[in-house]
Amino acid sequence: MTDRTTIGFLLNGKDVTLDRVAATDTLLDFLRIERRLTGTKEGCAEGDCGACTVLVGRLRNGALRYEPVNACIRLMPTLDACHVVTIEYLSGPEGRLHPVQQAMVEHHGSQCGFCTPGFVMALYALWMENPDPTEAEIETAIQGNLCRCTGYAPIIRAARAMTALGSPTEDVLNTERDLVAARLAALEDRRRVVLRKGDSRAILPASVDDLAQVLVETPGATLVAGATDVGLWVTKFLRDISPVVFLGHLEGLRRVEVTEDSIKIGAGVSYGGSHRVLTEHFPHMAPFWDRIAGWQIRSMGTIGGNIANGSPIGDTPPPLIALGAEIVLRRGESRRTLPLEAYFLDYGKQDRADGEFIEAIRIPRPDPNTRHAAYKISKRRDEDISSVCAAFALRIEGGRIEEARIAFGGMAATPKRATAAEAALSGREFDEAAMRDAAATLPQDFTPLSDWRASAEYRMRVAQNLFQRFWLETQDGAAPVRLSA
Amino acid sequence: MTDKIVDAPVETQKRTDPPVAQKLLRADQARDTIRGGVHTDLRHDSAIKHVTGRAEYCDDIPEPAGTLHACLGLSSRAHALIRAMDLSAVEAAPGVIGVLTAADVPGVNDISPTGRDDEPVFATERVEFWGQPIFAVIAETRDAARRAALLAGIEYENLPHALDPDAARAAGMGYVTPPLTLRRGDAAAAMQSAPHRIAGRIAVGGQDHMYLEGHIAFAIPGEDEDVIVHSSTQHPTEAQHMVAHVLGVASNAVTINVRRMGGGFGGKETQMNLFCAVAAIAAKKWNRPVKIRPDRDDDMTATGKRHDFVIDYEVGFDDSGRILAMSGDFAARCGYSSDLSGPVTDRALFHADNAYFYPHVLLNSHPMKTNTVSNTAFRGFGGPQGMIAAERIIEEIAYHRGLDSLEVRKRNFLGDAGRDVTPYHQTVEDNIAPRLVDELEQSADYRARLAAVKAWNAKGGVIRKGIALTPVKFGISFTATWYNQAGALLHIYSDGSIHLNHGGTEMGQGLNTKIAQVVADELQVDADRIKITKTTTEKVPNTSATAASSGSDLNGMAAQDAARQIKERLTAFAAERWQTAPGNVRFVANAVEIGAETVPFADFIREAYMARIHLSAAGFYKTPKIHWDRASGKGRPFYYYAYGAACSEVSVDTLTGEYRVERADILHDVGRSLNPALDRGQVEGAFVQGMGWLTTEELWWDANGRLRTHAPSTYKIPLASDRPRIFNVELASWSENREKTIKRSKAVGEPPFMLAISVFEALSHAVASVADYRECPRLDAPATPERVLMAVERLRGAG
Structure with a gap:
């Protein structure tokens, strides 16, 4: 089959086919500059403020699912066979307000109004999934949206009121769901897509096998999954990243498999997409997972991407390392498996050869005798990068620590295990003194940096104090040791 | 299309008028009161455009x-x-x-x-x-x-470069603009003779505006x-x-x-x-x-922010915690040029007393030149930095004397004659801080909750609680006296529709809505009859910045003046045309009563037009009573004061320094509110923005002088989940401006920002518990989790 050289998608109610698309063209610029759909705003161009929130619908195993995304870092090639829904699509005929919009108006949810379309879109996504949300659910849904005027109180009031103003079953995205699904299905032809514009080349492989082949054929290619990090290379550093190979659309990388001994998460599974399986098997991960970025980024970003880019402050590696996760790397038809911690060689250097990609993450199923914890410490509670991230997995049998796996982020040039602390704990009785002694070893393994997120001194002190938190949390009936959510 | 024809009103007499005029005429059908008058919750005039994405911003x-x-x-x-x-x-x-x-x-x-x-x-x-x-x-x-x-x-x-006030002083960088001294009494002598003295220092960080539109x-x-x-x-x-x-x-x-x-x-x-x-x-x-x-990174790097301050203070007080003398040096990071650093650092001194009386006082500003972006105006305009020094001093005294800090606050409030003068020699005539604080103390149940906080902390757990109740007194007027003027331009078209311009700008605060309410009230027409279009220098010249919370005070009065001019002409016209005394002409809801006859407003305007009445007016206003002599540090820079009080309770994790604001209760004074819904929005928004300033919003420069927190990825303003878990906001319904401001309202933009100081002092209170409140924690702003933990560790080390 020959390569396709165009992408097709639905924009609100219209079919769009584009042939000249650069790998780095963003959805936001397309909407605002090409189509003059100016309701979607640029606030930061880095996926942090949510003013550009739009919905993107895509067929997943035949079912049409809409998710909120940041248009500013959503790269155009990734929209093939998607339905893009912008604020302009919400109001009914003759300008009748959507229930979410009506609630925002009635509760004075806008002041300057610049963030408002983004909030409306995030709340719209929430309303469709959960028309009667709790306050906590609303907060989680708008973690990725900044408002500088209102103090959020009226927006929360509006979100609580929106349910009474209309039902999602009557919403256009539901009444036209089958029609849209059919139109999107017709756009999926299982062909490799190669897009060119100027010197730029973007490739959407047809399948995982095709991806393996494309990467071998395209040395030096930039591999992009959710583009939540690469998007900033584009919008902030204006980097030339061509040729780009996209993988976020590949259904084959978006599978979650639970077997007798492990949980296997495809490298293209988003943070949001892995939430259920992770928290089901590892309940301690639930509050942690909800604090990764905001909903838009959780919809776009992938665990595979978070690992692959090798950041020392990525959220997912420390807890996954503590859980004993392995990654499967593939090049062409050959595969190898690595303990996750071994993938991180040094700052900016990972054990991944040219043409190789992470195919899956495999986590052993939990051991009933292992106590887990995952902690994220950041300047701001939500949608922030951690100053220290810590994960503990202590297998305790008969009061004795049989095995300790402890990993930190933000403490070194890579996500890293606390080997001295693990050694200090192994074989010891599980008590406060053991935890204190283990904490005291941290300077042997870590020499953290000072930067705008935290000083070295604070990082070390918090890392050590988290040993105490872990201990206290295992003590039944003790006073609370963590702030209420 | 057919539907519309069927729906069209049958107005046989007015066939020649366009349909819009018919709509306006129908609006004139008798109702007792107008829609959207003053003191009502009229929603923001752009609300529907905001939520639909149709509001046009410059880039659109x-x-x-x-x-x-x-x-x-x-x-x-x-x-x-x-x-x-x-x-x-x-x-x-x-x-x-x-x-x-x-x-x-x-x-x-x-x-x-x-x-x-x-x-x-x-x-x-x-x-x-x-x-x-x-x-x-x-x-x-x-x-x-x-x-x-x-x-x-x-x-x-x-x-060589110097990035902060201390480094600038060490490098002999000098001032970007002349400093100010405020002096009353003999602070040095009173300090010498005071039974107790404390000298301290607080560093207060700056703040980026992080407006969503750059x-x-x-x-x-x-x-x-x-x-x-x-x-x-x-x-x-x-x-x-x-x-x-x-x-x-x-x-x-x-x-x-x-x-x-x-x-x-x-x-x-x-x-x-x-x-x-x-x-x-x-x-x-x-x-x-x-x-x-500019891209957001360039916007944050190349444009100014709130001034950081380093404040050295000394306070002398008696056994009861009453202040006898206060002196303070307020050094600001002004950046490389003067910009507005003069008035900003002046205003810091104007608010260094907050709501308290200093019998003897000496305050000096030090507007330091630094090799950083030139700092500028930011909501509160130096006031917050001055005010937080006052509140720190109160806290210092309270810990020193083993008193509850609210008690110390009350003992030091500005009061009756002899205790009613500020460091700039303005007599405070409208002081309602004590009443607001008393009412909030009751409604927030401060005493019982303070006891509960202490009981909780006595258990010695990891999570500590803290509570604080702090007042705000904020001076309203530009201290540059000539800025206190405004203009407006009002046209009534012959169909009865109204076009209004004024010198203020709409930045989300709902200024256009409030001004429309004022005109609606004056002419007794529904607010939606009034269209306010863009602010343009072509229509209203020589305007002042929409700043210093002055937008509705100044422009509301100017618009009212314009409306009154036209109203006068219309009244004279009606008296003549209907052959009655001007006293018999009354503007009632969407109509004009002339003797026994009631004429719908649009009809009346059409009559006036046909009679060649001038239906356009330029309004003007200047604030009375104010004067300021900077050289002597004396005068009445402020027309009046806006007041407020807030009580905040926090929980602090003493292992990590993380915290949550569990509850905030606010009682705020907006005089007779022009629009309670909009004012409440200002109070809620300002409080959360103020929290951001004092908690997570940290500006961080590297050793080379490069700002590394230059976008929302690195600079953390509050999110929804940061707002207080319980958030009770009330406007003081009984308050009325004693000065003749527009409809006896008060300015609201800036004053509530400083209510967030209660969060900072509550954090300090929680930290102090680890040393059983023996010592006032050394806590600089912003109180990031790191600063909170380090304050805890210092106190533990000292204990």
Whole structure:
């Protein structure tokens, strides 16, 4: 089959086919500059403020699912066979307000109004999934949206009121769901897509096998999954990243498999997409997972991407390392498996050869005798990068620590295990003194940096104090040791 | 279509009128009260446009064919000489039309808002902060301009730099603007004789405005010397003057238009001048429309913020905790130029007493020059930094004397004659702080909750709680007395529709809504009959910045004046036409009562038009009573004060320094509110923004002087989940401005910002529990989790 050289998608109610698309063209610029759909705003161009929130619908195993995304870092090639829904699509005929919009108006949810379309879109996504949300659910849904005027109180009031103003079953995205699904299905032809514009080349492989082949054929290619990090290379550093190979659309990388001994998460599974399986098997991960970025980024970003880019402050590696996760790397038809911690060689250097990609993450199923914890410490509670991230997995049998796996982020040039602390704990009785002694070893393994997120001194002190938190949390009936959510 | 025809009103008598007039006429059908008068919860006039994405911001204006885009080239040194500059690669880059440097400025290369000539559009021989504009590149697209700007070859010779007030003092950097001293009594002698004395220091961080819409200007050249600049500025008149100044033309050649801003908060008062100037110079040079919209990183790097302060204080007090003497030195990080640092540091001193009486006082400002971006206006304008010093002093005294801090606050409130004078010799005539605090103490159940907090902490757990109740007294008026004036322009068209302009700008605060309410009330018509269009220097000249919380105070009065002028003419006309006394003419809801006859407003206006009555008026207002002599530090700089009180309770994790605001109760004074819903929005929003300033919003420069927190990824303003878990906000319903302000309301933009000091002091209270409240924690702002943990550790170490 020959390569396709165009992408097709639905924009609100219209079919769009584009042939000249650069790998780095963003959805936001397309909407605002090409189509003059100016309701979607640029606030930061880095996926942090949510003013550009739009919905993107895509067929997943035949079912049409809409998710909120940041248009500013959503790269155009990734929209093939998607339905893009912008604020302009919400109001009914003759300008009748959507229930979410009506609630925002009635509760004075806008002041300057610049963030408002983004909030409306995030709340719209929430309303469709959960028309009667709790306050906590609303907060989680708008973690990725900044408002500088209102103090959020009226927006929360509006979100609580929106349910009474209309039902999602009557919403256009539901009444036209089958029609849209059919139109999107017709756009999926299982062909490799190669897009060119100027010197730029973007490739959407047809399948995982095709991806393996494309990467071998395209040395030096930039591999992009959710583009939540690469998007900033584009919008902030204006980097030339061509040729780009996209993988976020590949259904084959978006599978979650639970077997007798492990949980296997495809490298293209988003943070949001892995939430259920992770928290089901590892309940301690639930509050942690909800604090990764905001909903838009959780919809776009992938665990595979978070690992692959090798950041020392990525959220997912420390807890996954503590859980004993392995990654499967593939090049062409050959595969190898690595303990996750071994993938991180040094700052900016990972054990991944040219043409190789992470195919899956495999986590052993939990051991009933292992106590887990995952902690994220950041300047701001939500949608922030951690100053220290810590994960503990202590297998305790008969009061004795049989095995300790402890990993930190933000403490070194890579996500890293606390080997001295693990050694200090192994074989010891599980008590406060053991935890204190283990904490005291941290300077042997870590020499953290000072930067705008935290000083070295604070990082070390918090890392050590988290040993105490872990201990206290295992003590039944003790006073609370963590702030209420 | 057929539906519409069926629905059309049958108005046989008015066949010749357009349909809109019929709609207006129908609105005139008898109702007792108008819709959207003053003191009602009229929603923001753009609310529907906001939620549908149809509100037009500057970047949404359709671009004429041929529009070009500019990008600034910024310095990458904090202080250096420019040895050589090679822009050939920039000019040769794809899509580039040309570059601008200082040599291309046709008028004066200066945009100093105070005329101190210390702020070039483009740096020439020397750069004085990291991020200072050196050149601009103009290209066919914004993307091309951004890419080209990176290609500049600039050779620097580094010079030593000083980034903060302490370093600046050590380096002998001097002041950017003359300092201020406020003095009353003999502070030194009173300090000497005081039974107790404490000297301390607090460092207070700055704050980025983080308006969601960044800076933007869009210049369209006209004939002769003319240029129109659409922009998102809080100060159209100043932008007009600056553009004229850099172009070397008269002000009458320059028009500045502002429909709305996506947030301002002071950040778009003077800081937009740069962008207006660059866009206008380029537009005239190439005779094409030019837009400049910096990326968020450049916006945060190249434009000013709230001033950081280092405050050294000394306080003398008696056994009961009553202050006898206070002295304070307020050193500010002003940045490389003066900008508004003079009035900002002045206002810090004006608020260094907050709501308290200092029998003897000496306050000095130190507006330090630093090699950082020039700091500027930000909601509160120095007031918050002054006020937090006052509250720290109260806390110090309370810990020293083993008293509850609220008790110490009460003992020091401004009071009756003899205890009612501020350090700037203004007598406080409208003091309602004690009443607000008493009421809030009751409604927030402060005593019982304080006891509960202490009982909880006595258990010695990891999570500690803290509570604090703090007052706010904020002076209303520009301290630059001549700024306290405003104009408005009101037209009534012959169909009875009303067109209103005023000198204020809409940045989200609902100013246009409030002003429409004022006019609606004055003319007794529904507010939706009044259309307020963009603010433009063409319609209302010589306006002041929409700043200092003054927007509705000043422009509301000016609009009311315009409405009254027309009303007078209409009354005289009615008296003559209906042959009755003027006293028998009354404007009632959407109609005019003339003797026994009631005429619908639109009909009445049509009659007036036919009788050739002038239906347009320019209104004007200047604030009475105020005067200020800076040299002697005496006067009445403020027309009145706005008050408030807040009680906040927090939980602190003493292992990590993380915290949550569990509850905040607010009782705030807006006088007789023009619009309680909008005012409440201002109070809630200001409180959370103030929390951000004092908690997670940290500006961080590296050793080279480069700001590393320059976007929301690194600079953390509050999110929904940061707002208080319980958030009770009340407006003091009984309050009425004793001065004759517009409808006896009070300004609301800035005062509630400082209610967030209660959060800071509650955090301090929780920290103090680890040493059983023996000591006032040393806590600087912002109280990030790191600073909180380190304060805990210090106290534990000391204990």
